């Protein structure tokens with residue numbers, strides 16, 4: 001074990017623990033945006049639900065992409 005070969009630091013890679021509760025995420029396939037303040041009415045997700053708390057089977061309501069296709073939106 002050399003310690004080399006770890007290429008995952010810094011990528012989101014489905015690691016919900018790095019998300020803030022109010023982070024918005026954008027679908028990498030269709031650009032639909034999940035806003036925790038609004039939830040996902042189609043998916044039965046109540047407003048105020050952080051992305052990290054979405055059920056494991058949740059998919060994009062527009063294109064059915066899985067959660068790990070989403071990318072965090074940052075307004076700088």
Ligand SMILES: [Zn+2]
Pocket residue numbers: 027028029030031032060061062063064065
């Ligand atoms: Zn989508």
